[in-house]
Amino acid sequence: MSLFQQTDDKLIEKALKGNQSAWRKLVDRYEKNVYLYALRMTSNQHDAMDVMQETFISVCRSLSDFRGDSSFKTWVLKIAHFRCIEFYRRRKWFADESELQHMDAEPEHSCPELALGNSQSRKQLLTVMKSLPFEQKLIVELKVFQSQTFDTIGQQLGVSTNTVKSRFYTALDKLKVLLEDSYDAA
């Protein structure tokens, strides 16, 4: 953040007073974080856009409830997390493993990023994330990309820290296999 850049709290205060410019600055500051999170979780550009838009609408609606207990970014990503869970519930991909398997078998064009992207690592990341079950994917997201502690993740997901660790290690082992497969395929 540059010296003259307004703090999140200042922008939030202005946005709550109806300052549209302040709201846009907040969105510009965090839209990429939310979009990338949604993209990693959904592996689909359109779904990621939907999740991101729903997230910022929720942020707008609840902005006056933000008390600053955590950073604004953490708060926004937590909302994105809930919107993502809702997204999976709507798609009924959340608990149905068979549908997850079906999702794995979707053609490449279902993911424009994969179809259009020329970056091998980007393609690999979305492919391997897509192959993980939702709960493991969520823990990888929170632990690896958001650097949250196991305790925090456990509280957020309502499971014990050991369960989180166990799922995370399982996810890492599965990712190892998936990455090796993808390198072999490449």
Added chain:
Amino acid sequence: MTQPEEANLAELFDYWLEGKTLTSDQLASLKQAPLWSQRMAVHNEMLEMADNLSESVDVPKWRKDKGFDQYLAKPSWWQRQGTSLVALSFSIFACLIMLFDVRLVNTSNGQELVINDQSQQAWLEQQFVQLAEKNNEVINARMDDLSLKQQNDTAQLASYLVANSRLERKEDIEDVVRVIQQQRQDDMRYLRQQFSDVNYNIRLASQQNERNLRKSDYNDASEQQVTE
């Protein structure tokens, strides 16, 4: 690897994940354990791929004010809730004024706000009655005038008809008299002519007779003379 060693490595891995500083021995022990070194590699690989993704992906254009307009934008003064409440209050006030007949009345003491004013109502009713009476009077007067005018017109018409019929009758009688007189004159002229003819004949006859007498006298005389 024994259970305590495994637990120790897991703890070291957690520390490493959280970015805590590990000693070179601890780091070396982690890297020497194939399972944990692979997990470290996968973690690093995922982070690297995430960085690449972040660098290569831009957020597509979208309407960022979607939620702002709905939840955060302050309405203009005429759209605020207070304005509608004031408008509603004025509407209710207007309804009450109509319902309870509230009036601003000019009195000797100045202007007064009167609710359901009976005197005004009575005054109005009186005005209506007076107006109705005046109206009736005017209508009756007009009816009388009309009736009188009709009577006059009828009488005038009757007298005109009578006069007109008398004149016609008089003219008829005069015509009859004139015709009779004309006829009499014609008769008189005819009789006069007749008398004149008779007179002429009589005179002619008398003259003839006189002449005959004279002639017979002469003849007698002559005869006498002759005789003589």
